[in-house]
Amino acid sequence: MKEKSYDREAAVEYARTWAFKRNPAYLDFEKLGGDCTNYASQCLYAGCKTMNPAKTFGWYYYSANNRTPSWTGVRYLYDFLTKNKGVGPYASETDRNRVNPGDIVQLGRADGTFYHSPVIVAVTAEDIFVAAHSYDAYMRPLSSYTYDRARFLHIAGVRTW
Template sequence: MLMEIPYNREQVSEYAKTWALLRNRAFMNFDKMGGDCTNFASQCIYAGSRIMNYTPVFGWYYKGSNDRTPSWSGVEYLYNFLTTNKAAGPYAEQTDRNSVEVGDIVQLGNVENHFYHSPVIVDITPEDIFIAAHTYDAYMRPLSSYLYSTARFLHIVGVRKYE
């Protein structure tokens, strides 16, 4: 039976602050394999959820460089997992920029709606959203400083775990 547990946004923020400009050696660095942004986003989400979904292929987990799901490090796969997950682990809904919170994810895309970057939201002011990211490492970078054609915002609604 599944039970709801809260998503700890403070832990997400602390993890992002600690690791945005460094690499946690517990996780593979994907910089030379297409980018590390979604791997870092997943690490941050895990810091706030502490629950992985070990469903092969379509779940969301990282056990090692050769034992992980595509959703752990792939932009589209993370989106698909978070927005359709009905089992264990974090789940999200796509929202607008006015409805996000610290610990949520923004995915940046081009004019063809190909999404290629998954920064983590670490602060929000009336003027801007500030993010942490890997590949082009950033902490407290204004979202407005990025060049992109489209953005989608993923609000982490909560986390489920098996009792």
């Protein structure tokens, strides 16, 4: 496998372009539990251009009926990104002071369940700004959300064949 850089600018540009509309190449999961992680995966894909075709534990979307749980599920995306040793993007959990545009933040409840996957599009000394589907947003301050916990996923790189 080869290593390549994650194109953060491409991920953020995709986030900006599709924040308030839907890319017709992907099913809109809004009425099927939410579209946030599907949108986050689309942004990630724009920045890495590499899917992981492994059945069940990979990360891909070929169609609404041919995709992995990690493409659309909050917990499964976290598991894929933090455990991925194969092709595609990989990440490490970090703190809010070490994130960059193109990274992911997942919001959760006090009981430890996580339910939302916004994409970080800007970071300032005052706040982190995100884009998201399921309550569509672009440049929304993270501080404007109500949540009990947050985990920050720094995309460290991408592996290709």
